[in-house]
Amino acid sequence: MKRTQVTDSKKLWKPGVHDRICSLHLVGGRPIPLPDHPDYVPSQFYFTPARKTTPHPLHRFERMQRRCCSRRSLTEELVNESTQATARDDHEAVNALLELGSDLPSFSEKEPDPLLQSFEELQQDYNILQKEYQHLLDENSRLKQENKGQHVHIHKLEE
Structure with missing residues (x-):
């Protein structure tokens, strides 16, 4: 709120410790601590005319x-x-x-789960294939070593 001092109109009035606002300046007559309420701050001043349309x-x-x-x-x-x-x-x-x-089919503890059996069979097949693969790699490596020692001559046959 800005208001000039009564004694000097160029200086703004600042409320002091002992200054109070009377209930005439509040719509409901007392301050309300809700920021959206019209009585949160003084809003009734009789030095300005009120508009009739408000x-x-x-x-x-x-x-x-x-x-x-x-x-x-x-x-x-x-x-x-x-x-x-x-x-x-x-x-x-x-x-x-x-x-x-x-x-879904249900399985008792007496009957083994066919999916589990199938998985175990596939695991065994995989292990066998891994061993065969390693055996073939070893044989390939051995044959390469043998071929390095031998010189093979290829002759072109003429017809």
């Missing part, structure tokens, strides 16, 4: 509060609906997964 400040504040509350309740309603929809979707997804799982 609505009463408390009515304006009350309308704003109603709008905020209606927005808040609408938001809460939308959140509740989306939460319920999500829960419904999750429930449907769980049921679908359970239905998919019901088609």
Whole structure:
């Protein structure tokens, strides 16, 4: 709030420790600690004429509060609906997964799992192939060494 001093109109007035604002400067007659409320700061000054078209400040504040509350309740309603929809979707997804799982064969401890048996067989085949591959690499290396020692001459045959 800026106001000039009464004694010198060029200097701005600054409130002192003992300065108080009377209830005539507040719309409701007392200060309210809500920043959006019209009584948060003094707003009634009788040295300036009030406009007739301006609505009463408390009515304006009350309308704003109603709008905020209606927005808040609408938001809460939308959140509740989306939460319920999500829960419904999750429930449907769980049921679908359970239905998919019901088609799978079940195995008792007495019967071995055919997938596990197949996996073990494939592992054994892989180990055998690894050994054969290593044997072929060793044989290839041995043959290369033998060929280095021998000089082979190829003659072109003429017809």
